[in-house]
Amino acid sequence: xxxxxxxxxxxxxxxxxxxxxxxxxxxxxxxxxxxxxxxxxxxxxxxxxxxxxxxxxxxxxxxxxxxxxxxxxxxxxxxxxxxxxxxxxxxxxxxxxxxxxxxxxxxxxxxxxxxxxxxxxxxxxxxxxxxxxxxxxxxxxxxxxxxxxxxxxxxxxxxxxxxxxxxxxxxxxxxxxxxxxxxxxxxxxxxxxxxxxxxxxxxxxxxxxxxxxxxxxxxxxxxxxxxxxxxxxxxxxxxxxxxxxxxxxxxxxxxxxxxxxxxxxxxxxxxxxxxxxxxxxxxxxxxxxxxxxxxxxxxxxxxxxxxxxxxxxxxxxxxxxxxxxxxxxxxxxxxxxxxxxxxxxxxxxxxxxxxxxxxxxxxxxxxxxxxxxxxxxxxxxxxxxxxxxxxxxxxxxxxxxxxxxxxxxxxxxxxxxxxxxxxxxxxxxxxxxxxxxxxxxxxxxxxxxxxxxxxxxxx
Numbered sequence: 284x285x286x287x288x289x290x291x292x293x294x295x296x297x298x299x300x301x302x303x304x305x306x307x308x309x310x311x312x313x314x315x316x317x318x319x320x321x322x323x324x325x326x327x328x329x330x331x332x333x334x335x336x337x338x339x340x341x342x343x344x345x346x347x348x349x350x351x352x353x354x355x356x357x358x359x360x361x362x363x364x365x366x367x368x369x370x371x372x373x374x375x376x377x378x379x380x381x382x383x384x385x386x387x388x389x390x391x392x393x394x395x396x397x398x399x400x401x402x403x404x405x406x407x408x409x410x411x412x413x414x415x416x417x418x419x420x421x422x423x424x425x426x427x428x429x430x431x432x433x434x435x436x437x438x439x440x441x442x443x444x445x446x447x448x449x450x451x452x453x454x455x456x457x458x459x460x461x462x463x464x465x466x467x468x469x470x471x472x473x474x475x476x477x478x479x480x481x482x483x484x485x486x487x488x489x490x491x492x493x494x495x496x497x498x499x500x501x502x503x504x505x506x507x508x509x510x511x512x513x514x515x516x517x518x519x520x521x522x523x524x525x526x527x528x529x530x531x532x533x534x535x536x537x538x539x540x541x542x543x544x545x546x547x548x549x550x551x552x553x554x555x556x557x558x559x560x561x562x563x564x565x566x567x568x569x570x571x572x573x574x575x576x577x578x579x580x581x582x583x584x585x586x587x588x589x590x591x592x593x594x595x596x597x598x599x600x601x602x603x604x605x606x607x608x609x610x611x612x613x614x615x616x617x618x619x620x621x622x623x624x625x626x627x628x629x630x631x632x633x634x635x636x637x638x639x640x641x642x643x644x645x646x647x648x649x650x651x652x653x654x655x656x657x658x659x660x661x662x663x664x665x666x667x668x669x670x671x672x673x674x675x676x677x678x679x680x681x682x683x684x685x686x687x688x689x690x691x692x693x694x695x696x697x698x699x700x701x702x703x704x705x706x707x708x709x710x711x712x713x714x715x716x717x718x719x720x721x722x723x724x725x726x727x728x729x730x731x732x733x734x735x736x737x738x739x740x741x742x
Contacts, residue, residue: 552623626703
């Protein structure tokens with residue numbers, strides 16, 4: 284039987300042919316804005332995404348495809364102009380959210396406005412407009428070009444304003460409770476503890492904010508020479524009193540539309556995780572005069588490191604796992620890309636094992652030989668803290684920073700990371716808004732979750 288809704292739906296006018304862009308930046312901005320306005324008018328004539336018939340969704344897909352092709356062509360020609368326009372010729376260091384919303388204000392139609400994204404953020408993932416895909420296109424082209432990509436990467440290595448404001452208090456007291464994370468200085472060691480206990484220390488936008496602030500403080504404080512990353516002890520009935528390194532992305536928040544592309548997916552990779560590797564950038568125009576290289580970091584993996592928690596463990600200098608802990612990276616169960624794990628994992632564990640972890644959700648027990656590529660020491664749970672102290676003494680040696688700088692330069696040069704993140708921005712934004720992601724979340728987590736155990740990979 285024909286769909287009566289589809290029969291009554293007005294036929295959308297055909298989307299006009301996309302404009303042909305030139306080397307005239309100002310002209311092309313006007314052409315793009317006018318074309319996107321036409322496309323948005325077509326979309327506004329349709330019902331919301333969850334109320335569309337298959338035919339209407341097909342119409343929406345055609346309009347979105349046309350609009351996104353125009354954005355691709357515009358940025359392919361003008362990404363450098365756009366970035367220089369927004370950053371005053373690369374004289375301003377803008378963070379991801381500042382940059383994308385400045386683009387929305389200055390170049391109408393290129394990316395969604397702040398108001399559009401705020402409205403989207405109130406919707407479940409299945410009902411969103413897909414504006415984050417346009418943000419992914421934007422960042423993909425900025426990262427693709429070496430000049431703009433390098434400037435953006437360095438901008439994201441700057442300490443956050445929140446951390447700079449809190450630094451005097453941390454230097455005075457050696458302790459700050461940031462809500463979702465706590466940072467504590469003991470001698471020359473700063474321990475950063477993730478505290479999101481009701482969801483097994485899973486990460487969301489707020490946790491990423493807290494962790495970047497905590498990492499910044501540890502890096503800014505000259506009294507600190509070694510950092511430790513650890514999960515808090517839980518009050519959860521099954522894990523009561525036990526520390527948990529992390530359960531990855533908060534899948535409930537993802538399903539509910541509360542995980543954002545810019546402030547979670549991109550900020551996490553370009554912010555606190557990359558700061559764990561490279562430290563902070565203090566704004567010198569000569570990179571050889573500002574090679575901070577960061578500080579060595581120790582990870583204490585207790586109980587489990589699932590998904591994003593395993594991603595973090597890959598970049599730490601020394602990982603100590605409890606003998607009853609395990610690692611897993613079940614990307615396919617979630618339907619998304621596990622951050623930069625695809626870049627780093629094969630180097631550590633080999634291509635075959637990387638595929639088993641990502642494609643088949645293989646769980647690696649810390650006490651097995653296979654875990655030797657994921658952790659450096661395995662200790663009984665009650666001895667993990669002592670092992671952390673011993674490792675911190677070793678990594679506090681003054682020769683460590685220079686050597687770790689050279690190791691990271693050899694293993695993951697900036698160009699390699701930048702190229703990866705350019706493609707990641709595009710692929711991950713599309714994955715987040717793919718119908719199969721919502722279906723997988725419902726099937727593997729939302730409909731099956733219990734209060735007794737983490738999901739097949741994340742919360």
